[in-house]
Amino acid sequence: VKVRNLKISTGGIQVVLLRKEDANKIGVRHGDRICVESGKKKAISIIDITDDSKLIKKGEIGFFKEINELMKLKTGNKVSLSIITKPRSVYHIAKKLRGERLNEEDMNEIIKDITDKKLTDIETTYFVSACYMQELTNREIISFIHAMINNGKKLNFGKKIVADKHCIGGVPGNRTTCIVVPIIAAAGYLIPKTSSRSITSPAGTSDTMEVLCDIMLSISDMKKVVKSTKACMVWGGAMDVAPSDDILIKVEHPLSLDPIGQMLASVLAKKKAVGSTHCLIDIPVGKGAKIESRIKARKIKRKFEKVGKAIGMKVKVTITDGSEPIGNGIGPALEARDLLWTLKKDKRGSKVLLDKGTYLAGKLLKLLGEPKPFKLAKKIVDSGLAEKKFFEILKAQGIRYNDANKIPIGKYRASITANHSGKIKAIDNRTISRIARLAGAPSDITAGLYIYTHKKQKVSKGDILFTIYSNSAMKLKCAKDYALEKSGYVIK
Amino acid sequence: VKVRNLKISTGGIQVVLLRKEDANKIGVRHGDRICVESGKKKAISIIDITDDSKLIKKGEIGFFKEINELMKLKTGNKVSLSIITKPRSVYHIAKKLRGERLNEEDMNEIIKDITDKKLTDIETTYFVSACYMQELTNREIISFIHAMINNGKKLNFGKKIVADKHCIGGVPGNRTTCIVVPIIAAAGYLIPKTSSRSITSPAGTSDTMEVLCDIMLSISDMKKVVKSTKACMVWGGAMDVAPSDDILIKVEHPLSLDPIGQMLASVLAKKKAVGSTHCLIDIPVGKGAKIESRIKARKIKRKFEKVGKAIGMKVKVTITDGSEPIGNGIGPALEARDLLWTLKKDKRGSKVLLDKGTYLAGKLLKLLGEPKPFKLAKKIVDSGLAEKKFFEILKAQGIRYNDANKIPIGKYRASITANHSGKIKAIDNRTISRIARLAGAPSDITAGLYIYTHKKQKVSKGDILFTIYSNSAMKLKCAKDYALEKSGYVIK
Numbered sequence A, B: 001v002k003v004r005n006l007k008i009s010t011g012g013i014q015v016v017l018l019r020k021e022d023a024n025k026i027g028v029r030h031g032d033r034i035c036v037e038s039g040k041k042k043a044i045s046i047i048d049i050t051d052d053s054k055l056i057k058k059g060e061i062g063f064f065k066e067i068n069e070l071m072k073l074k075t076g077n078k079v080s081l082s083i084i085t086k087p088r089s090v091y092h093i094a095k096k097l098r099g100e101r102l103n104e105e106d107m108n109e110i111i112k113d114i115t116d117k118k119l120t121d122i123e124t125t126y127f128v129s130a131c132y133m134q135e136l137t138n139r140e141i142i143s144f145i146h147a148m149i150n151n152g153k154k155l156n157f158g159k160k161i162v163a164d165k166h167c168i169g170g171v172p173g174n175r176t177t178c179i180v181v182p183i184i185a186a187a188g189y190l191i192p193k194t195s196s197r198s199i200t201s202p203a204g205t206s207d208t209m210e211v212l213c214d215i216m217l218s219i220s221d222m223k224k225v226v227k228s229t230k231a232c233m234v235w236g237g238a239m240d241v242a243p244s245d246d247i248l249i250k251v252e253h254p255l256s257l258d259p260i261g262q263m264l265a266s267v268l269a270k271k272k273a274v275g276s277t278h279c280l281i282d283i284p285v286g287k288g289a290k291i292e293s294r295i296k297a298r299k300i301k302r303k304f305e306k307v308g309k310a311i312g313m314k315v316k317v318t319i320t321d322g323s324e325p326i327g328n329g330i331g332p333a334l335e336a337r338d339l340l341w342t343l344k345k346d347k348r349g350s351k352v353l354l355d356k357g358t359y360l361a362g363k364l365l366k367l368l369g370e371p372k373p374f375k376l377a378k379k380i381v382d383s384g385l386a387e388k389k390f391f392e393i394l395k396a397q398g399i400r401y402n403d404a405n406k407i408p409i410g411k412y413r414a415s416i417t418a419n420h421s422g423k424i425k426a427i428d429n430r431t432i433s434r435i436a437r438l439a440g441a442p443s444d445i446t447a448g449l450y451i452y453t454h455k456k457q458k459v460s461k462g463d464i465l466f467t468i469y470s471n472s473a474m475k476l477k478c479a480k481d482y483a484l485e486k487s488g489y490v491i492k
Helices: A020-026 A065-071 A089-097 A104-115 A121-133 A138-150 A177-186 A205-212 A219-229 A244-255 A260-273 A294-310 A332-343 A351-367 A373-382 A385-397 A429-438 A473-485 B020-026 B065-071 B089-097 B104-115 B121-133 B138-150 B177-186 B205-212 B219-229 B244-255 B260-273 B294-310 B332-343 B351-367 B373-382 B385-397 B429-438 B473-485
Strands: A002-005 A015-019 A033-038 A041-050 A060-063 A080-083 A163-167 A191-195 A231-235 A278-285 A314-321 A412-417 A422-427 A448-451 A464-470 A489-491 B002-005 B015-019 B033-038 B041-050 B060-063 B080-083 B163-167 B191-195 B231-235 B278-285 B314-321 B412-417 B422-427 B448-451 B464-470 B489-491
Touching (some): A020 A041, A089 B244, A104 A121, A104 A244, A121 B089, A121 B121, A121 B244, A138 A244, A163 A191, A163 A351, A177 A332, A177 A373, A205 A231, A219 A385, A231 A385, A244 A260, A244 B089, A278 A294, A294 A314, A332 A385, A373 A385, A429 A448, A429 A473, A473 B080, B015 B020, B020 B041, B041 B065, B060 B065, B089 B104, B089 B121, B104 B244, B121 B260, B138 B244, B163 B260, B177 B231, B177 B351, B177 B385, B205 B231, B219 B231, B219 B385, B314 B351, B351 B373, B373 B385, B429 B448, B429 B464
Parallel strands (some): A015 A041, A191 A231, B163 B278
Antiparallel strands (some): A033 A080, A422 A489, A448 A464, B033 B041, B422 B489
């Protein structure tokens, strides 16, 4: 059949359009999957049906943009079609749902099919549910890691020591990566950091960094950046390292799920695939953070260090205070602005963010074998070397802003004030995240919160607690209405 | 914005198309949900994006067929759009995934949002997964039933006694409904039977009946049929009775899941909503049937009878032999043909199917209070009254075939023969179903199997066990390859 490129995009799902007569001839219906082939290029797609000859003619197949981008064919090119039977991995997923364990081969087939987009969203969702409810064993996690690494690209920087860090998340504004990476690089270590986009928060490190510079680097561009600066801060998804992870994250998003075993596998697979040898993991614990209890944090710490050892990586876990948002900005642009202020020691920056980043850098320098790690980290920050290195990396990745005041933020604004006077006892991370997300973060990068008051501070009735920003009047209203009902602040 | 109807159908998912500029103005992206309103009509839809002015102009919204059918507007009509925030029910689903229980109100919100199509496939899948892995309590099942009944139409036939039956399924070819319903109606009772389409089998009762007559009746047409014949055999989905169920079934389909609690709720909600007072439930037990152990069957029996009582219905469960396919035809058209042969006592029909149907009718007559129920059922069959009543119902619903030999079946055929001589010890239901489904059943109604040999029969090497039918040469090949490797027959 002949291709006709249509200018319709779904935002992810791969769709082709067939004429009713053609679909009947092949024996497929709308919603079925089909494999489109041309030479070595191959794509799995869902079928939509039409009987409108203005859209496509008989003997033609309409490519939605997602398929067009994969196949890169022109209207009129020929492709062959073949029917896809249900992949075997679907039966492995059903097995896991029934409570049975998955072996190395099952896991590999599932991850391979997810990577090749052979599974539908519904099937992938069942896999995530199963991992969430039937907790993965360490052995399953190790299989998962190997499957993720093997079904993606692997990087090699040709160095004996490659440092890395990761934060479990759930604490809004917690952009310590952007402090730790320049410190470690300034200390002379290689730290090619890849991050993912937000799962449950108003912004992931990648979302925030994208405001400041390009993060969608190819592997060769990333290597150039690392060669010249010893570091990078790029989006892992663009690396094609463990590409299945981004598909899984997309499915986790609607319910803000993040099953422990899968999270562990995802983190360590990405670290291992980029060649990391020493990795610090930060688990912030607090109300509304991803991990709310120290007992659970310690359980995950043990699991991380054990699985890390099994795959030949030095992994150290540190449990930190996650009882309130770190930093003042929440949401991509607001966090980026906060970060620049903080690194430049502008008084509008966040001392808490700077201190936490410096502490984590010290922890990582210790794991790397430095004799006086915390002193070293502090010296690099105080001397301005960290700031210098940060801008060096931004420049190498294609800097967008070096002046915090020039970063555009949401044009619709609303301030939330204290209902009564008193001392701030607690700030719920989940509520703050929810308000920022209702305002449009992270897809609206200018949306989010700027927090004026933190834990232990005293406020008077009518004082501004935070301001909400959004580029959509409707979304601002949603966020404001929610915040007026529930601000997340406990003032006593 | 102005409507433009597009002739594209997805097969279920509700999609509208927006121009990129318009989407940016409103603050939505592809994949977001939007509410389309016109007067009292309202529909929730997923957004696709285009920048092609040939498809739609600025200020226009493109309706895919699914939305067009719901809204019934003409190109050029005006509609208003509003952004949808994440429904609260998503948080209830997350709660259930974490292992917490759902109360009456949570359950009602979930079912309401599923019914209103406010939940995406991914979110609905999480709900099904949660019900599958965190087994619903009896209290949750009762809430589920009330939620399903309240979010759909209710029927009232104005009679004190309304009989009904249901089979748990998993045994291919098991079309006893079509024997039981005419017997009960011929005995003078009202039995307005609604069925669903296939979940895990090559055909549901609705799929098979649709070959013979119209099953997509409106409530008023169904009432006319029941008034004139005392019975009907229609598709429940077209009744708008517990409409959420068909959305759930669609999501269960890919993994052939059917969580016990949800199944119980679905069955009893539909029975209660159509006003049934006395209901017989058949649980076939056997290898590859939905229920494989008698212990589990008895557990479900107790749950059914207990929950039935709690919602004020007389429910009786009978556990039957499900150790091999019942009847000779598997797949919609092949089962329909088999059924006509069986009722007309043609020698190509199935005695086992007739006997089982008659037995179940006896059981139901007993529940209805008949003094000699089994004798009565047999008399109705032997006298030809059952056959007469069956055709009376078909005619009232718009008969398509009364001659079995005229029903078209798959034009591509392949016979599977015995590898060696011996006695048939077992036939695995699941394998038979899978072969029929690979051949294209139920979406290809002509696809499936005709079984020549049953359990306990002796066969010689080379004897035909069954013939596979399909309208797609590719699908026939898939089914045949699978059957050659694994026929489901144990011959010793």
